[in-house]
Amino acid sequence: MNETLQLENICTSNLTRRAGLDTGPVPAEPYRSREYFEYEREQIFKRAWLALGRVERLPEPGSFFTTTIEIWNAPIVVTRDRDNRIQAFYNVCPHRGNQVVLSGSGNAFRFACNYHNWTFRNSGELLGVPDQGNFFDLDKKACGLVPISTEVWEGWIFINHQKTPEVSLETFLGEFGKRFSGVKWVNAEKSILLEAHLNANWKVLADAFSETYHIPSIHPATIGTTFANAINPHSRPLDARFWGSHRQFSTFGNPAYSPPEDAKVEKMVYAGVETGNVLAAAEMQAVTEYLAHPAINEKRSDYWALDIAVAFPGLHINLSPGGFWSHRFWPISVNRTRWEAEFHVAEARTPRERLQQELFVARLGEILLEDVTNTERTQIGIESRAYDTMQLQDGEVQIRHNLHTVDKWVRAVTVKEAIA
Amino acid sequence: MVKSQADDTLGEVIVLPEGFEDLLEFVPGWIGETAQERWDLRAAKSMDEIRYFYDRILARSNDILAYLEGCELSELKGPCLRLFQLQLALAQAAMSVELHKQPRAINSPWPHQVQIRLGPAPVY
Numbered sequence: 334m335n336e337t338l339q340l341e342n343i344c345t346s347n348l349t350r351r352a353g354l355d356t357g358p359v360p361a362e363p364y365r366s367r368e369y370f371e372y373e374r375e376q377i378f379k380r381a382w383l384a385l386g387r388v389e390r391l392p393e394p395g396s397f398f399t400t401t402i403e404i405w406n407a408p409i410v411v412t413r414d415r416d417n418r419i420q421a422f423y424n425v426c427p428h429r430g431n432q433v434v435l436s437g438s439g440n441a442f443r444f445a446c447n448y449h450n451w452t453f454r455n456s457g458e459l460l461g462v463p464d465q466g467n468f469f470d471l472d473k474k475a476c477g478l479v480p481i482s483t484e485v486w487e488g489w490i491f492i493n494h495q496k497t498p499e500v501s502l503e504t505f506l507g508e509f510g511k512r513f514s515g516v517k518w519v520n521a522e523k524s525i526l527l528e529a530h531l532n533a534n535w536k537v538l539a540d541a542f543s544e545t546y547h548i549p550s551i552h553p554a555t556i557g558t559t560f561a562n563a564i565n566p567h568s569r570p571l572d573a574r575f576w577g578s579h580r581q582f583s584t585f586g587n588p589a590y591s592p593p594e595d596a597k598v599e600k601m602v603y604a605g606v607e608t609g610n611v612l613a614a615a616e617m618q619a620v621t622e623y624l625a626h627p628a629i630n631e632k633r634s635d636y637w638a639l640d641i642a643v644a645f646p647g648l649h650i651n652l653s654p655g656g657f658w659s660h661r662f663w664p665i666s667v668n669r670t671r672w673e674a675e676f677h678v679a680e681a682r683t684p685r686e687r688l689q690q691e692l693f694v695a696r697l698g699e700i701l702l703e704d705v706t707n708t709e710r711t712q713i714g715i716e717s718r719a720y721d722t723m724q725l726q727d728g729e730v731q732i733r734h735n736l737h738t739v740d741k742w743v744r745a746v747t748v749k750e751a752i753a
Numbered sequence: 754m755v756k757s758q759a760d761d762t763l764g765e766v767i768v769l770p771e772g773f774e775d776l777l778e779f780v781p782g783w784i785g786e787t788a789q790e791r792w793d794l795r796a797a798k799s800m801d802e803i804r805y806f807y808d809r810i811l812a813r814s815n816d817i818l819a820y821l822e823g824c825e826l827s828e829l830k831g832p833c834l835r836l837f838q839l840q841l842a843l844a845q846a847a848m849s850v851e852l853h854k855q856p857r858a859i860n861s862p863w864p865h866q867v868q869i870r871l872g873p874a875p876v877y
């Protein structure tokens with residue numbers, strides 16, 4: 334009784350109704366319909382701003398990386414030119430279509446297509462064509478790398494399939510963008526990157542990282558006791574807030590967590606280290622500044638575990654006591670998704686610190702494996718058509734909001750209408 | 754002071770630094786070049802093997818960390834690198850011993866899709 338009363342003071346209830354969402358079962362069809370997936374491709378992924386990652390992936394002029402945007406069927410290359418302009422291009426040679434840049438990342442001011450050696454500046458212009466005289470009125474100016482609409486918000490690189498996007502990135506992010514501006518992105522220079530290709534719809538993946546209801550069940554050994562306790566045994570969230578397509582979700586943490594008696598390695602590795610969080614190995618000073626941001630643990634709750642800031646459709650930024658990390662979801666087909674998780678820790682200075690990071694990564698691997706392996710089973714269940722709906726509780730409000738937002742974009746004639 | 758990082762010498766291969774001969778039985782079975790390799794190695798072993806390794810390395814961890822204390826992390830090679838790779842593999846062994854009480858995460862498939870594309874720096 335006492336515990337219920339206390340929980341009400343800690344966790345905001347009625348998140349779903351407060352968000353103006355209805356409370357009935359939600360449809361399973363958007364997770365399994367090929368037709369719906371084609372609408373998502375055209376209406377969402379070819380109109381919304383999509384986050385590629387951090388600018389620190391391009392640390393200096395000449396830096397580049399390549400990737401594939403599967404849902405556009407497009408190989409791309411992203412560069413930082415001499416003037417520090419960050420720009421994405423189709424990684425497609427105007428000659429006959431080969432990919433111009435073959436390596437995953439590096440530093441170069443010029444790229445040479447390995448098929449017939451056409452060369453390009455990293456700002457896109459075509460520089461050289463071997464035996465140009467044997468072509469017919471070749472218009473070199475019209476044969477650069479094709480640029481993709483690119484904008485940067487707070488160090489996050491976004492691209493848009495529309496040649497002239499209907500709305501700017503700033504308008505697209507709206508209140509959400511304002512709220513999270515000025516965050517000190519601690520340790521952004523160093524990345525730890527995990528990736529998986531999974532046989533599941535992109536929303537099944539996103540859903541797996543959108544609620545904490547699953548934590549005591551899926552993660553009993555890894556993080557079960559860090560996100561729940563006697564007051565909140567089912568890990569109800571602290572709060573959830575919504576701004577158009579985007580949102581923030583604050584999760585509950587157990588303030589009394591300490592490593593179990595038999596976690597000998599954890600204790601040995603962290604001997605003499607003051608760290609408030611087993612999920613992170615970042616430096617305290619920078620972290621203190623980062624935590625001072627008003628949108629991070631807005632309630633300044635003792636029971637705060639982390640905030641999930643979601644820039645629809647594919648970017649989840651996790652803001653935890655030790656630093657931030659992100660998930661990115663890249664649809665490939667209705668039931669296949671590439672998922673990326675990128676973490677940031679400072680470069681280790683001592684063997685002990687490097688070992689702490691190894692332990693951090695080992696644990697991450699286990700937690701994320703627990704998360705994503707359920708997604709393939711879930712997809713199989715959804716595609717069996719045993720049920721046409723899913724039941725969502727209040728703590729799963731993000732999933733409902735996401736489905737609502739997806740459907741809004743799918744139906745909206747204009748982007749303005751979709752983000753309203 | 755930077756401790757000596759004796760390379761493999763001609764004729765006589767030094768596998769681990771002097772004083773750590775008791776850990777030779779774990780080379781190369783527990784030597785992975787990346788965090789992903791160490792994950793794969795551990796996940797393929799039996800609980801008995803994992804626990805045996807865990808007990809032995811945990812007991813030597815303070816010695817290993819003290820030995821490597823003065824080394825430049827980004828320049829570890831040869832016996833020192835192998836010694837540290839054994840030490841890092843303890844993180845993997847701890848997942849089985851301390852968390853799952855079995856070699857791999859409960860209900861997780863093997864092999865699986867989750868890949869550490871880029872581990873902590875320095876990468877080894």
Ligand code: FES
Pocket residue numbers: 426427428429430431446447448449450451
């Ligand atoms: S396709 Fe690139 S030079 Fe021919």
Ligand SMILES: [Fe+2]
Pocket residue numbers: 541547548551552700704
């Ligand atoms: Fe999880």
